[in-house]
Structures are given as structure tokens and as C-alpha cells.
Amino acid sequence: MDLAVFLVQCLNAVQYGLLLFLVASGLTLIFGILGVINLAHGSFYMIGAYLAYALAPWAAAHLGGGFFTALLIGLVLSVAFGYVLEWAFVSYLYHRDHLQQVLMTYGLILVFEELRSILAGDDVHGVPPPSWLAGSIPLGHVMTYPVYRLFMSGVCVVVALGLYAIIARTRLGMAIRAGASNREMVQALGVDIRFLYRIVFAAGVALAVLAGMIAAPVSSVYPGMGNQVLIVSFVVVVIGGIGSIRGALVASLLVGFVDTFGNVLIPQVAGVLVYVLMAAVLLWRPEGLFRAG
């Protein structure tokens, strides 16, 4: 493998890892703070991708904007959607055991998949990237790298930094961290915990939807795309440690590298490598690399 190929694969690994981070961070936040295991999280990714597919032409025709207008509308919609979903379904699950959480969110997956099938059909659709991000930059003599993928990584880095800033530096973040470690105490101190939970769930949904929307031009949109991401996100969360954002970041990059280089170096067993990594981590640290305090 020469240097340029290696570099391209590194960029791919980072880009895939960061995208996984957007999905997995929402999953780990929702579990760490709300205590709910959310199987429907992959569906939000799928919904995001289909939103990009549906909104981009619509935004171009009616608002004169393009991909970014669609992105913005999608984000607003997803926050509202997450807020309503928490109120209608998830809020019933806080005092139930994991089994019932698994079942209800599994039911939600079936509903979302079928609604997708009814509304958008079962075909694979491509989503064009915005024209000014469509080119590629040369790497070495023969290799090129698409600008859009760099843009994706950039968006993910910005979101990751923003997430860190909110959780570590703001009042809201303080309440979130406190709510994760002792919800009764936080409530006693006068924080509206129901509202806090609703915000966290909506934020988790928005992260997954954002990931789906920016991934759509690269991966195209197809049925079942959410489930694949969901299971890899579970692997990320297990490796990183449930509830830990930092763990999710490290684990997603790790999974990104293992998966990308596995596909290049030993394609015969690439599909299995990520799970082998998970098994190895479980042997070494059953609670994940970064256990949330």
C-alpha cells in the first residue's frame, strides 16, 4: 500500500468513524441520561437520509436554497419530532424494565420502516451533493479525494466540539451531567427533569437525523439502512462504555479504522472484524473503554 492509498483510506476511516460518532453519541446520551435503550435510533438515521432525499429538491424549487436549506429544515423538523416522540412514547418507558423498552422501540422500528415504504417506496435513490462540494482534490499523482467527504468530516468535528462545549461548559450541560448521575437530587434542586429529558431525547434524534442527512449523498438512501447503522452503533457504545461521549468518540474512530482497513486488507472477513474487536474489548474490559462515572 503506497502512501497516497494509505492516506485516502485514513481519511475514509476518519470520515466513517465520525459519522458513526454522530449516531452513537445520541444513543449513548439517551441511555446514559434517560436510562432508555433505544432500538429505534437507527430509524432516525434512515429518516434523516430520506429527509435529505425528499427536502433537497423541494427546497431548491420553493425556497431557492439547496442542500443547506434542506439540512436546516431537516434539523428543525427532527428536534420537533424527537420532542413529540419523547412525549408520546418514550416517557412511558422510564420506569419500565429494559425488556419493555426493547419491545416498544422495536415496534417503533417496524412502524417507521413501513411508513418509509408507504411514503417513499422500496427503491434505492441517489442524492446529489451540493454542486460546489461535488469536486475532488488531487492526492499524490493518481489519487483524488472527494470534497464532499471532507465536508462531512468537518461537519462531524464541529458537532463533536459543540457537543463537548455544551456538556462541559454550559448550565444546561451541567444539569444534564447532574441528571445522569442522580435524577431525584436534580429534581429536588428545582430542575425540570421532564423538560431536560425531552431536550436530551430531541437532541439525540437530531444528531442521528443530521448524520443521515449528510450521509445521504455518499451512501444513497435505501430500505434497511438504519438497522445496519444501529447495530454498528451498539458495538461502538459497548466498546466506548455506555453513557460516555468521549468513549463513543474513541470507539467510533476505532471501529472506523478497523472496518475501513479490514475491507482493504482482508476483505474476506471484513464484515466480522468489528465484532471481533468488540469481543476483544469485552475480554479486556467488560464495561467498555471509558466507563461513565
Next chain:
Amino acid sequence: MKHRHRTDSAVAPLGLALVALAVFPFLGGQFYVDLVQTTMILSIFALSLELLVGTTGLVSFGHAAFFGIAAYATALLSPQADAPSLAWLLPAVLAATALAAAVIGAFSLRTRGVYFIMVTLAFAQMAYYVFHDTKLAGGSDGIYLYVKPVLAIGNFTLLDLASAHTFYYATLCALVAVYMLLALVKRSRFGHALAGIRANEQRMRAAGYSTYPYKLAAFVLAGTLAGVAGFLQAVKDGFVNPEMLAWHQSGAVLLMVILGGIGSLRGAVVGAFLFVLLKELFQSEALFGGFARHWQLPLGLTIIACVALMPNGVVAMPARLRRMRTPVPHAG
């Protein structure tokens, strides 16, 4: 340890159900006989998971892995042209499945709670990719099982699963055997230890039980029994594909266990029948027309409604209704 014996009230309905299943092939049409047989296979599958979820309190979201691995083992071990003998094929398939369950269980049981759910799901997905992506067994196209197994002594054929009639009763016998085995396990010392782990694992450890081997034994037993169902399914269809290990399958079997009611063997069987009934209902074009294609939508809504309205499953409904009618301040 507190446990109630409800044998007296349970024997009559169980006997009736058994008689109904035994005479069904003489009454129902071919389509329905086939459906009942599928349901019995799913009942075995659900019963095996009930040992983990209901008895031991381990929520596995990857139980389809063992169903599928056994089905693949059946197809891969069967010779191309001659009928394999049940006498070695079934033990070999179950041994392979038990080995897989031991390996996956050994890793998964290092975790608990919500980790366990995710890890079992991830390992099942890994098994899915092994069969889906590699050339081992036909990849995503699946693999055919050309000749159905027989059980023969010398030249005398005792059991030929190629005969639909024989196979139906073999399935029924397997269901009864698995049910009785699990009923015995639940009453045994081992079963009580598992119930103790579900109630309070910390206390079991404090009482001097090393809980890990118990949980692993339960996991392997459950996996092996799921293997019985996988074997029967493979022989019935004559075809195995990766969808048998897909995570929808794991979700479906978990749903059967819950639908019927957790913690009782009857519940698992009732749940399997209810699941097939619901699926047939929602898939019926006579009722839903073109919308029947989207049968998972009403199924999903039913699941959500079930979780919201009957947290203890269908089996608990009569007792719940009774309690609603006669208000007793301190029952039990």
C-alpha cells in the same frame, strides 16, 4: 424460595391443546396443517428463549443466531444425494449449536443488563455476516437441503421426515419433549438457582453461588434447544438463508415470549401461536387488500399497544381482569 404449584389448573388446558394438535392433521387443510407445524417449530424456539428471558432474567436479543446456525449446520452436514440418518445428524447439529452458544455466551455473559442486550444482538449480527458475506454456504442466496433425514435400523425405516405426516408428528413430539424438559429444569435445583439469579443476582452470589457457570449453562441449553427448532425449520423448508439469523427473527421470538407472558412455559407457546395468528391476519389480502404488503405497520402498532396496555402478557390477562372485578386490598 417461594414457588407456586399450579399443576392442577394447568394440566387440563395443556392436555386439550395437545389433543387438538394431535388430531389437527385429520381436520385442517394442507395450508393450515403447514401453518400449525411452523407454529410448533416457533413454539420450540420461543420456549428456548423463555428459559433465558423468563427464568433467568437474561434478555437476549440475538437468539436467532442459534436457530440459524443449527439450520445451516443441518444443510451443511447433510450429504448431497443420500438421506442422512437422524441418529447422527441431529446430535451433530445440536453439538455444533451448543458449541456456538458456549462461545457467544462466554463473551456475552461477561456483561449484564443493557450491555447484554446489545452484545447478543451484535454477535448474532456477526453470525449473520459470516453466512451472508462468505462463500461458506452460498452467501446471501442461501443453501438447499436436498434429501430429508431418516431414522432407520438396518433396512427398516422407523421415521422418514420426507413424509409430511410423519414430520408433523415428529415436530409435535419435539415440542412436547422440549416443554417437558424445560418444566423439569424449572423445578430442578438448577432451575431454582436460575430463578434466584433473576430475582437478585447479588444475593445469589452472597449465598455462595458462582452465578456465571449457571448463566452459561442456561445460555448453552437455550441455544441448543433453539437449535432443535432451527433443525426442524431447515428440514421443513429444505432451504436455509441468512434471513433465519437476521435480527428481525430475534425480535420476533422475543416478542412471542412477551406476548404470551413472561415467566411461564405456556406463555411462550401461546405467544408463538398469537404471533403467527397476528402475522397471518395482517398479511391477509382478503382483509387488508393491497395494504397487506405493509403488514409490519399494524404489527408494530400492536407491539406498542401491548407494551403500553399489558405489561405481563396475555397469559396474565384473566388474573388481571379478575383482580379488576374483585378489589382485594392485599392479594397474596
